[in-house]
Amino acid sequence: MNIPQIRMESTFAKIGIETSSGNMEIEQPPAEMSIEQPKAEMIIDRRPPRLTIDQTKAFEDVLLKSVFRMTEDAAQEGYQQAMETISNISQEGDELMMIEYGFSALSAQAQRNSETLQADINIGWIPSHNSVRINYDPGETNIRWNTRPVNIDVRPNKPMINYTPGKTNIYLQQKNSLNIDFEI
Incomplete structure (x- = not known):
């Protein structure tokens, strides 16, 4: 099928x-x-340091003086001795004026003038202490910048x-x- x-x-x-x-x-x-x-600009203001040493007094202590200083010292010493001599003469004159009061001025003056002066001996430092003067100024530095x-x-x-x-x-x-x- x-x-x-x-x-x-x-x-x-x-x-x-x-x-x-x-x-x-x-x-x-x-x-x-x-x-x-x-560029930037740098500006420096400066005062330099300064050292001063003064040895004048130390040199004077060892008799190393300038001519002007020696002349000045000699004149001062001469003036001093002249004043002492005038004082001694005046004193001796006053003593002689008082001779009438029984004061033996001549013998006292003779004895004083005949004595020798004793030298003054002492230990000293040459040059003397602190005779050198030292002075120091450190100076100053200022720095400024101008930047752009x-x-x-x-x-x-x-x-x-x-x-x-x-x-x-x-x-x-x-x-x-x-x-x-x-x-x-």
Whole structure:
């Protein structure tokens, strides 16, 4: 017995897709930049140090005096001795005036004038202590700076962009179909 048969044959539709990728190129040129730094100015005010050593008194102690100082000292010593001599003469005159009161002025004066003076001997330091004078001024230094600001000039460049968009192509690669066949 033959049974009738139906045969169905179908194919599905197929879609095809073709794509091409997009492309982007970016190039960034460097910025143009200039930097200028003016020099700073340094100002120095200075008073130099000073050392003074005065040895005049030490030289005088060892009799190394200047001619002017020796002349001045000799004149002073001569004046002093003249004043002492005038004083002694005046005193002896006063003593002689009082001879009437029974004072033996002549014998006392003779004895005084005949005695030799004793030398004054003592230990001393030559030159004397603290005879050298030292004076020191440390001076002074002042430093000032005049600074100037930095000049910076920057000019940026725009980026160069090259873009190619991607493409997509969609098409029907295979059509759908339905075949029906039957047998009796």
